[in-house]
Amino acid sequence: MKKITIGSRGSDLALWQANHIKRQLETLGAEVSITIIKTQGDAIQHLSFDKMEGKGFFTKELETALLDQSIDLAVHSHKDLETNFPEGLTIAAVSEREDPSDLLLIHKNAVDESQKWGLKQGAVVGTSSARRKSQVMRYRPDVTIQDLRGNVPTRIQKLADGGYDAILLAKAGIDRLKINLDNFHAVVLDPRAFVPAPAQGVLGLQIRENDVELAKLLSQLNHTAVQQRIAVERKVLNLLQGGCQLPLGVYCPDEQNVYVSYGENWEDGAILAHYEVEDLENIAEIIVEDLQNPE
Incomplete structure (x- = not known):
């Protein structure tokens, strides 16, 4: 088996994620190294995503x-990936799903238990x-949102x-990095009510389509149930042509339930x-039909 470069x-x-997959591959007997690549999303820190050109800010390079x-x-946070890949590339496997919830992290000076969250x-x-x-606009229209x-x-x-009274983060990233949050008031937001991004908490393992040997190896790491569920999530995204x-x-979360949050623009809040x-x-098609043709 040839040496694999991640x-x-x-x-x-990102390095935690790459090393997580590296260790799994090494248990299968592979020799693995990691190469760091800077992306547009890493290089441009002063703009919010809606001001940046194109899509795939963290994946294109x-x-x-x-x-x-x-x-x-390439080991990606699956939620960062475009739903249409460049020709010649494919997702060979997806990881287990870390908790997909969003986390509201509140500065101790901004806590008021009488208010929501x-x-x-x-x-x-x-x-x-x-x-x-x-x-946030749906549940707390009184707050001011600033880019982060x-x-x-x-x-x-x-x-x-x-700089802020509170910030929103993916809980998966906090859990993976084992960050101590004792200095803050942390609120885990129920993913059925504060709906995560499609494939949040999942890693996507991307390779060249013609790399048959690596595809076969990675199939041993694939989580089929996770793959089927995030396929629904990403199909909705794809049909809405979203980034x-x-x-x-x-x-x-399972074979019987899908939760959706959607807004024409964020300022008007989301419908659930x-x-x-x-x-x-076919549930993805039904959801998109409903979103595009509200009663």
Whole structure:
């Protein structure tokens, strides 16, 4: 078996993810190294995602490296991936799903237990996600939202420094990095009510389509049930032709339930929907039909 080169972004979380897969491959007898690749999303820190050109802010450079064969495997946060891949690339496997919930991290000075989520009236909340913004507006239209960029530790430091009263993060990243949150009031938001991004908490393992040997190896790491559920989530995203800027949350926790949050734009807040089905076939098409043709 040839040596496998994993391409990864350089953030703490991206490197945790790459090393997590590296260890799994090594238990299968593979020899693995990691190469760090800087992406547009890493390089441009002063703009929110809706101000940046195009899509695939955290993935494009990794995909280019796959295609020019400077790496063999890209480990992505699956939620960052475009739903249409460049020709010649495929997702060979998906990981187990870490808790997909969003986490509201509140500065101790901004706690008010009489308010929803324990967040004081008129608080300043940091997030650059249109999906999160739209759901905050649904539940707490009194707050002010300000953009927040940077890797996970940087965002938390900005909260600690008093730049925000609260910030929103994916719980999966906090759990993976084992970050101590004792200095903050942390609220785990129920993913059925504050709906995560499609495939949040899942890693996507991307390779060249013609790399048959690696595909066979990675199939041993694939989590089929997770793959089927996030396929529904990402199909909704795909049919709506959405990227990071779309105020869309889709969460499929099992074979019978799908939760959706959607807004035309984040300022107007999100509508929430819950679908209870006998099976997941065609549910993505039904959801999109409903979203595009509201009564």
